[in-house]
Amino acid sequence: MNPALQRGHAALQARNVMEAIQWFERALEEHPDDAQAMSWLGQTLCSVGRRAQGVEYLRGSGRRLLEKARQSGDIGPVLEIAQQMQQWGDFPGAHDLLGPAAALKGTEFRVFQMLAVALSQLNRTAEALEAGRRAHAIAPANVMMQVLLASLEADAGLDEDARGRLERILAVPPPAREAFRAHKELARVLDRLKAYDGVFAHLHAAGRLSGALPEYAQQNRALLPDMIRANTAGFDRDLMGRWSDTAFPQDLPPPVFLVGFFRSGTTLAQEVLGAHPQVRVADEADFVWAMQRELHRMVGGGGSTADKLRTLDHMGILHLRTFYWNRVRDRLGDAVGARTLVDKFTLNTLDVGLINTVFPDAKLVFVLRDPRDVCLSCFMQLMVASPATAHLLSWQGTTSFYATVMAWWQHIKPQLTMDVIEFRYEDAVGQFEATFQRVFEGLGLGWDASVKDFHEHAAKKYIATPSRTQVAKPLYASSVARWRHYEAEFAAVAGTLEPFIEAFGYEAF
Incomplete structure (x- = not known):
């Protein structure tokens, strides 16, 4: 060597x-x-x-x-x-x-198993299915591949084929990880087939199995609730507006931050915004998280993010903005250029205090959706293990985590000094042009009719969220009020969600 x-x-x-x-x-x-x-x-x-x-x-x-x-x-x-x-x-x-x-x-x-995954991530559904079939033909007893093939069949609209395959897998109980994925996938397939009565049984079964999976068991479920408590106690309008009247260098411009809650429509928003010729979207990049780590490196000790921000002078804020943009350029190269950067990381919602303090001249786009549809979609979706998604493995855990995050949003929103553009997913689906014209106007960008073809752009690239297959299609309304198919399941969590349903202007139970 x-x-x-x-x-x-x-x-x-x-x-x-x-x-x-x-x-x-x-x-x-x-x-x-x-x-x-x-x-x-x-x-x-x-x-x-x-x-x-x-x-x-x-x-x-x-x-x-x-x-x-x-x-x-x-x-x-x-x-x-x-x-x-x-x-x-x-x-x-x-x-x-x-x-x-x-x-x-x-x-x-x-090679065919990996090729199927790559093609699936690139929204090349038919080719992914063919590669998956080749892999399955080579190793027909491989249970992991059987579950993946069922998922590819579902993506290709072959729901009955996927259902039969998943039911056969579960009939001879597979190892915990494959069983967990199979239950999640089968719930998704049954929902698409309108076999609603069977969906939650599989979701609950997947939740019970998740405790045996190290990637979920090792997550610190207290991390984000503790962070929200610290942010609630630490951030106020005085801190966040401290640098609001400061003129920052032109080479350290304010990005647009696109946030919300999982499955609320942020991926749809990013694809519409990203279809505009004057916009460059960063999809689920860790820029803000890295900037927060840099803050804790700059200011040692065990204080909170808010406490450490209070110790910074103007040069400290400039350092953080410079660090942020260096991270952007390291990740994206010269792809941003003179375009507006939209930093979309859904749960940057938790860090809007930090964002507002360092980028008081930024604009924040927040996407709302009916809390019931959000929670249903989160519980049904298979997501990569993290301290956030570890809360989404049980029905009670999903709704409780949603309530914790959205209570923080309700607390901090009136205190923000940066511009906030808030819109509802349902309005984007039902009144697409009027809704996004308002968003683009708020961002200081003119309307470009090409954004109506956002799904054509999305179909040609990798998107780092489970919504990649949905946003590669024209808008559809079937995901609006989807919760009504499961009204009985909401009885146990109605008290948790009702305050947010009312606050965000949605029809009550």
Whole structure:
């Protein structure tokens, strides 16, 4: 192994990431075609938020490994690099490797399984289903693949096929993880088939199984409620408006922050906004979270975010804005340019106090939806494990977490000093043009008729939320008042949701 590469590995083991990057860069300088050095440099750059650079190195490594595979017939290294690319959200790049790899070795289960995932994430539904069928044909006893194939069948509209497959899987109880996913998928399929009476039994079964899954069991469920309590106690109008009259440098402009609650319509909003030629959307990027970490690095000790913001002077705020924009450029490269950046991270709702303090000149777009439809959709949806989604595994947990977050929003909204544009998902569906004309006007952007074709743009790219298949289709109204199919299930949680139903102007139970 290249000595510089060895030293890079040693630096990583010592958790000195920046030193590791320097060694990997040296390894690549000494051996410019070294696919291994490219891979390690790419992974490490991605891990520190320099995704635009990191992905390019991963792609370069993949191209070289693919050339070697064409000579040797060994596609294993290609699959490893494709897996890394998928881990960092580069599904287009992964697909560019997996397609040729599948052509080289048409009997390899893993290549077709990964290809099915990549194509699914890119909304190429028919091709994803075909790849899934190829993988299943190679390994018909693989239960994980059976569940994935059922999901692909459902995405392709083959709901009866998916239902039969999932019921057969569950008839011979599979391992907990596959059973959990199968119950979630079957609930989704039964809902689409209007077999409403069977949906909640599968959702409750999935919830019971989730306790056996380490990725959910290890989540700190107290983290976000504790954070909300600290923010409620710490943020006020005086703190958030402290820098409202400050003129900030033009190269540190205020983004637009798009927030709400899970499944409230933020992905629809991001795709409509992103279809405007003067807008660039960052989809579920960690810019605000990273900025908060930088604040805690700047101001040591165990104080709250609000307490630490109070200690900053003007230069401190400028540092945080500079850090934020450096993180954006590391992630997106030069893709933003002169366009308006829309930073869409749904649960940045919890950090609007921090956002308002650092970016008092920003605009905040908040998407509301009927609380009953929000909670139903959250409970039904299979989501990546996190401290937030760990609350969405039970019906009571889902509605309680919704109430906690939205009570915070009700508390902080009147105290915000930045401009807030709030709209309802139902209005976007029923009065699309009028609703989004108002949003674009509030953002200082002219109306562009091309945004009406947002679904065509969405169908051609990777979207980092479970709503990717919905926003790749023209608007439909079937998701409005969907909760009425499950009215009996709401009796147990009505007291939790009623204050928000009334406050947001929705029809009572």
